[in-house]
Amino acid sequence: MLRKRKLLIISIVLIVTFMVTTNYLLTRLTTASEGDTEIKSIHEKIYKELENLSNKYEIRKPFEDEITDTFIKNINTFTVEGNIKNVWQIANSWVSKTMLVDFMSLHVGSLLLALKKSKIIKADLDGRGTQLKLLLTLEGHQDVIFKPKWYEKETIIEGPVYAGKDRYGSEIVGFYLSAILNMPLTPCSVERNISLTYEIMPVATKRLINTSFIIGNRTCIYGKCFYCKKEDPICEDKNFSLYGAVIFNINASLKSYRSPWQRTYKKNKKAVWEESDTYCKLVLQVLQVSIITTSLSK
Template identity: 55%
Template sequence: MFRRRTILLLTLVLLIVFFITTNYLLITLSIENEIGSKSVEEFIYQKLEELPDHYKLLPSQYNNEIPESFESFKISSNITNKIDIIWKIANSWTNNTKLIDIKSKYVGDILLMLQRGKIIKADIDSRGTQLKLLLTLQGNQEVIFKPKWYDRNKIIDGPVYAGKDRYNSEIVAFYLSVILNKPLCPISIERKLSLKNEILPVATKRLLNTALIENNRSCLYGKCFYCNINDPICDDDNSSLLGAVIINFKANLVNHRSPWQRTYKKGKNALWQEFPDNYCNIVGQKISRKRLYDLIDISLFDFIIQNGDRHHYETLDDTVLWLDNGKGLGNPYKHHIDILAPLYQCCILRKSTLKTLLSLTGGRLTKKLKKMPGINNLITSEHLKAMEDRLLLIFATIEYCKDKNLL
């Protein structure tokens, strides 16, 4: 009798253990299947819905040293008497921490010279894939001119790297680098010039060889990978052409292929897309920790403006510079989360970067951008809202990393 009860009791215990174990395995497998079926993007958007309020409120507890605007940069009335000095000062700023001294009293003078300085020579800038001019201003300062191809309201459909360079993206990127307390973009501003009256009279022979007349307007098609005689840039009916003028600073830069480069081939993924879980470890074995932090910083910057064309990058004394930002501001209604791959694959972030980002919550990013010179000509309210939304998506990605116990 005792033996029979013992057997029944053991059987009951085994059944209970079986049911508990089975239930646990079913729940665990269900969770794992749910995780496996969700993309990183879906998790980030889920975190966005759950985002704590401190990511959204005006940052009264955060203070940074970024100037509120350029209003304090006084433009000298006697600038023509000190052109050489102005350019000497501008070039003296270049080092591995900044390309512009944002606190200098000469910033306004330099902006004015970039915008109005007399053009004494015009040539082709054959670097890169798109039409650019290499201009020499009075005082022998070289600058790059990127022309306007699209109206600022134009929405670029397709992949994140679609379309031609947007001149306004270069200027807004410069402003954003200042706001992020990372002045690693070359100083840039909008300029209106005339191909007929300012460029062609001082053009080199090779530039003149690409000049033509269309509908009584002066045009150039330049020389570059995508340059084509059937697709020139032209003066408008008032013999003027808008674009971005960017200072061509002098420094010994080293060019590198980005670890997060795209394949630019439909249906073909890069290694970082094929092996996302272990990719950061692979990258970390090839570059320094500082470089990795730099690449994460620039990915946040690229994400805010939606520049998904960072196939290469340049370094100055081992610091990653924020150059060539013309593919931003393409579509304010699309957020390409994979630009943040360096952040969500590595899940590391400088404390100083996080502090700066937190100082821009509650609409402060827009407030700072709106105080920049000529901003209303460069960006739409839709793009400003999109940049605010992307800032929150960066915070959601940080929360995603925290859930993984990696940040």
């Protein structure tokens, strides 16, 4: 009798477990199926719209054009040897009204290597902008900007598009994207690993030293900028390393134009382009007038 009761209890438990498990799986599969249908529908709409696009929007594979192929070849070629000043002089000679970098130059690879490896002979604060940056002078007396790493690449920052701090990787991506698009208007930028303790502080200016302190044997800097504060410093890791982007500082006077697509950076205030459906036409009209005025003045 006792054995029969045990078998009955076990059977009931198995039946209940089977029913609960089956119901759970059916619910999950139904939800996933509905989600796949929705995603498929969105994809279908996108591809349907692509069929109606003008031919001028056709995109070639980026590695099939001559400029990109030459650029890739050049960044893997190191031709300038000896005096590092030669590299800086060549890079500064590229700057004109239409470009900041000559992607077709055989010396692009040498410049990127020099940015990554040249000895730092002076370190100062760069007070421009809203976030912490260092102004470094490399061997051969070339200034560069150093933007430090604040987050891991996988970190997701919640909030508006301007939430959080600058991602140093965007400087590097921007440079390579400008090459792929053949729009040489972004300065050369590379990733570099520096030591605040051993490379920066020995050659730091007094004002940089004044914004530095030690936390657990690690050097930290809070800098001088609009959002800089001691409570929010950048620190090297336990191996005395700090990753960031080194950006070539153009040795030329460039005229600054305010972007017509600039944000207000205020939660309750939108920019004109965010509210006006005809803003693109207005920008085009202003641009045309500017071109005509410039032509007449020559």
